[in-house]
Amino acid sequence: xxxxxxxxxxxxxxxxxxxxLAVLVxxxxxxxxxxxxxxxxxxxxxxxxxxxxxxxxxxxxGIAHFLxxxxxxxxxxxxxxxxxxxxxxxxxxTSYMQTSYLFSTIENWRESLAYxxxxxxxxxxxxxxxxxxxxxxxxELRMYAxxxxxxxxxxxxxxxxxxxxxxxxxxxxxxxxxxxxxxxxQLCYDTFYQPANMALVVVGDIDPEDACELxxxxxxxxxxxxxxVERFDPKEPQEIVQPWAEAELxxxxxxxxxxxxxxxxxxxxxxxxxxxTMTLGLKLLAGRSSRAYGELYETGLIDDSFYASxxxxxxxxxxxxxxxxxxxxxxxxxxxxxxxxxxxxGVDAAEIERFKKDFWGRxxxxxxxxxxxxxxxxxxxxxxxxxHRYLEVLQEVTAADVQSALQDLLDWDRSSVSILKPVNSRG
Amino acid sequence: MDFTQHELGPxxxxxxxxxxxxxxxxxxxxxxxxxKPRTAAAAxxxxxxxxxxxxxFPTTRDIARELEELYAADFSxxxxxxxxxxxxxxxxxxxxxxxxxxxxxxxxxxLETFWEISSRPYGSGRFHEPYFEQEKHTLIQExxxxxxxxxxxxLVRCTALMCSEEPFGIYKYGDVDTVRSLENQEVxxxxxxxxxxxxxxxxxxxxxxxxxxxxxxxxIKGRDGRNALHSPQQVEVGAPRCFEEFMDVQQAxxxxxxxxxxxxxxxxxxxxxxxxxxxxxxxxxxxxxNVRERASLAYSVSSSIEGSKxxxxxxxxxxxxxxxxxxxxxxxxxxxxxxxMISREELEQTKSGMISSMNSMNDSPxxxxxxxxxxxxxxxLRTIDEVVESISAVSLDDVVRAMQHLQHDTxxxxxxxxxxxxxxxxx
Numbered sequence: 001x002x003x004x005x006x007x008x009x010x011x012x013x014x015x016x017x018x019x020x021l022a023v024l025v026x027x028x029x030x031x032x033x034x035x036x037x038x039x040x041x042x043x044x045x046x047x048x049x050x051x052x053x054x055x056x057x058x059x060x061x062g063i064a065h066f067l068x069x070x071x072x073x074x075x076x077x078x079x080x081x082x083x084x085x086x087x088x089x090x091x092x093x094t095s096y097m098q099t100s101y102l103f104s105t106i107e108n109w110r111e112s113l114a115y116x117x118x119x120x121x122x123x124x125x126x127x128x129x130x131x132x133x134x135x136x137x138x139x140e141l142r143m144y145a146x147x148x149x150x151x152x153x154x155x156x157x158x159x160x161x162x163x164x165x166x167x168x169x170x171x172x173x174x175x176x177x178x179x180x181x182x183x184x185x186q187l188c189y190d191t192f193y194q195p196a197n198m199a200l201v202v203v204g205d206i207d208p209e210d211a212c213e214l215x216x217x218x219x220x221x222x223x224x225x226x227x228x229v230e231r232f233d234p235k236e237p238q239e240i241v242q243p244w245a246e247a248e249l250x251x252x253x254x255x256x257x258x259x260x261x262x263x264x265x266x267x268x269x270x271x272x273x274x275x276x277t278m279t280l281g282l283k284l285l286a287g288r289s290s291r292a293y294g295e296l297y298e299t300g301l302i303d304d305s306f307y308a309s310x311x312x313x314x315x316x317x318x319x320x321x322x323x324x325x326x327x328x329x330x331x332x333x334x335x336x337x338x339x340x341x342x343x344x345x346g347v348d349a350a351e352i353e354r355f356k357k358d359f360w361g362r363x364x365x366x367x368x369x370x371x372x373x374x375x376x377x378x379x380x381x382x383x384x385x386x387x388h389r390y391l392e393v394l395q396e397v398t399a400a401d402v403q404s405a406l407q408d409l410l411d412w413d414r415s416s417v418s419i420l421k422p423v424n425s426r427g
Numbered sequence: 428m429d430f431t432q433h434e435l436g437p438x439x440x441x442x443x444x445x446x447x448x449x450x451x452x453x454x455x456x457x458x459x460x461x462x463k464p465r466t467a468a469a470a471x472x473x474x475x476x477x478x479x480x481x482x483x484f485p486t487t488r489d490i491a492r493e494l495e496e497l498y499a500a501d502f503s504x505x506x507x508x509x510x511x512x513x514x515x516x517x518x519x520x521x522x523x524x525x526x527x528x529x530x531x532x533x534x535x536x537x538l539e540t541f542w543e544i545s546s547r548p549y550g551s552g553r554f555h556e557p558y559f560e561q562e563k564h565t566l567i568q569e570x571x572x573x574x575x576x577x578x579x580x581x582l583v584r585c586t587a588l589m590c591s592e593e594p595f596g597i598y599k600y601g602d603v604d605t606v607r608s609l610e611n612q613e614v615x616x617x618x619x620x621x622x623x624x625x626x627x628x629x630x631x632x633x634x635x636x637x638x639x640x641x642x643x644x645x646x647i648k649g650r651d652g653r654n655a656l657h658s659p660q661q662v663e664v665g666a667p668r669c670f671e672e673f674m675d676v677q678q679a680x681x682x683x684x685x686x687x688x689x690x691x692x693x694x695x696x697x698x699x700x701x702x703x704x705x706x707x708x709x710x711x712x713x714x715x716x717n718v719r720e721r722a723s724l725a726y727s728v729s730s731s732i733e734g735s736k737x738x739x740x741x742x743x744x745x746x747x748x749x750x751x752x753x754x755x756x757x758x759x760x761x762x763x764x765x766x767x768m769i770s771r772e773e774l775e776q777t778k779s780g781m782i783s784s785m786n787s788m789n790d791s792p793x794x795x796x797x798x799x800x801x802x803x804x805x806x807x808l809r810t811i812d813e814v815v816e817s818i819s820a821v822s823l824d825d826v827v828r829a830m831q832h833l834q835h836d837t838x839x840x841x842x843x844x845x846x847x848x849x850x851x852x853x854x
């Protein structure tokens with residue numbers, strides 16, 4: 001197996017099976033738990049694609065997430081029961097660009113791992129069980145709709161993007177979910193759930209060769225060779241939809257979110273560098289040690305929910321600033337001033353150096369979390385971002401890089417504000 | 428992965444877990460007091476004030492900078508409620524000093540910083556007045572903001588209504604009116620008493636704990652934590668009560684509260700824990716299988732135990748029109764366990780799931796520490812192996828006997844307003 005040294009000095013083992021599946025194993029000495037996660041490069045963005053050797057089709061939003069629910073169904077019993085018998089737990093989630101199935105166990109890691117690759121490769125879709133799932137998913141969508149964090153982010157995306165699928169909830173809408181058919185689910189399954197479109201990451205105190213051999217011998221035969229699925233993102237204009245939007249929800253005080261739309265043009269190490277550079281820049285603007293945080297907090301315009309973050313994927317990039325606040329308009333004015341000030345100059349090299357210590361510590365400390373580390377490894381593989389180079393790239397970034405990234409990316413013409421205001425419907 | 432225990436003084440205990448398994452050194456200190464309306468609100472204000480500034484770090488920004496210099500060290504404080512005790516928690520984590528340049532020096536600096544922030548708040552003889560006033564406001568907003576997360580809000584409301592005549596009915600952060608009436612000197616004096624004369628338990632997990640112990644012993648010396656505390660009261664249960672509340676939400680949240688009459692010191696405690704696991708602790712549990720998978724009524728449905736006061740709560744996100752059906756199915760599941768309708772698989776799967784998650788605590792510093800909280804409150808720590816043994820020994824009869832103690836006390840439902848935006852609150 002190939003060996004890759006990751007930040008913190010640990011060694012990641014990697015091998016492609018003949019069927020195209022990427023297997024990545026990170027041995028962790030002394031740990032009792034084994035964590036495995038099998039991911040498909042298929043998420044809520046992938047509603048329009050070319051059927052291999054055939055036509056371009058467009059399916060209703062929410063199918064990737066629907067499939068994730070349905071793969072837990074077996075002809076007899078449920079996947080949960082099998083794992084429970086081993087004392088293991090199993091779960092799954094769907095995001096913009098991937099669907100992941102995971103288990104965590106203390107004992108029986110071999111059985112758990114073999115069954116992970118088995119059940120994900122054995123869909124059991126019937127008219128009856130597909131209909132039954134719609135009620136469950138509807139409750140899931142309604143739960144999120146009542147959640148202010150989700151609500152404000154989805155509002156912001158609708159105001160930044162005209163066409164991009166990030167406008168839609170990962171689970172789709174109640175209406176789109178109701179319209180989904182067994183045939184559509186099967187078509188998407190057959191198209192995307194191909195070993196060459198998938199990656200398996202295993203973390204634990206195990207032998208990498210041993211784990212790899214187990215997967216090689218137990219991975220079910222799939223018909224058809226591996227291929228790259230051609231996907232079509234709608235053409236997204238440069239402009240935003242509208243610069244300001246407000247809505248009401250039963251919450252205790254207003255929420256404010258400011259977003260900047262970026263062009264997702266970075267790939268590979270460039271994307272990693274941009275992620276690091278922007279995260280440093282936003283920490284300087286809005287972190288606990290920033291001038292803005294202190295001033296805005298002192299004047300009561302923000303509370304400790306205030307944050308800023310950069311999200312950069314190969315198909316999507318944006319930055320957000322958010323906080324609960326009693327005066328969203330005033331907060332916005334003050335933030336505009338502070339952002340403009342820092343864009344004009346004043347990125348301090350000494351601060352950036354101190355942040356680098358902080359980022360170094362966070363990176364090394366994050367190795368104790370299996371979930372975080374495995375997600376990083378999967379994302380790194382699918383998005384082709386060399387996270388193993390994180391600490392080197394971090395050292396290379398300069399204050400001048402941070403300065404120019406802030407100038408380029410925090411473009412007011414491509415920004416939008418979303419505000420949630422309380423509606424008082426309680427008696 | 429057990430702790431060695433050291434007495435630092437009367438009622439002041441230090442627990443050390445020496446291991447080089449993690450990349451971090453983790454330290455948590457807990458002070459406990461009886462839950463009473465006024466002191467609960469006062470203690471809830473302390474964590475907010477501590478993060479504003481200490482003698483050596485007068486502002487949030489100064490604290491943040493120091494933590495960055497320490498390679499992303501992390502400080503936080505919070506209050507928790509266990510039974511009828513309120514726990515003031517101080518948390519500190521830093522990268523394993525062995526991995527840092529000049530590690531020994533940084534370890535001392537880190538722990539001194541931890542204790543400085545925890546025990547020497549900014550101000551003279553009282554909290555800095557502007558901080559005090561502002562954080563009172565923050566806490567009030569926090570209390571009012573509970574409503575923002577509907578599921579946790581519903582759980583808190585249900586137990587508050589259920590235990591309105593008992594100390595347990597007090598929310599961990601107190602209530603708005605009490606907070607509003609708090610005086611600076613009063614809170615400061617109470618805080619001083621808390622750190623100096625209430626039971627204090629300090630846990631350290633990582634490598635080089637001996638050196639950490641020396642530094643901590645120096646910092647904490649001269650304290651006497653012998654203040655006597657009370658145990659929760661048990662009450663007679665009358666006829667079940669029902670409460671409903673209306674809000675402008677998409678999904679209804681149903682919570683059913685039961686009294687168990689069984690707490691941590693009781694012989695049948697583990698029978699009850701396993702019973703709860705069979706009922707609603709896992710995706711293979713009766714609630715998940717019947718309310719979600721068979722009847723499609725909910726996405727989230729589960730049950731949990733409060734083992735110090737003796738409560739069991741069941742919660743489900745449902746459609747309001749299906750309330751009756753949901754309640755019926757839930758009660759049927761409780762009854763079936765009480766009648767011993769539990770298959771061998773259900774019992775074994777639940778026990779191995781619980782044993783597995785207990786053993787998983789070994790893989791997380793916070794898990795290793797937090798699991799001892801209930802033991803501290805009841806003055807009886809149990810090791811992971813002891814708990815695993817107790818769970819293994821639970822028989823079907825133990826489960827039935829324990830679950831027969833359940834008495835339904837309160838049903839609470841948060842439901843959508845009949846007309847959008849109309850004021851319809853009622854009890």
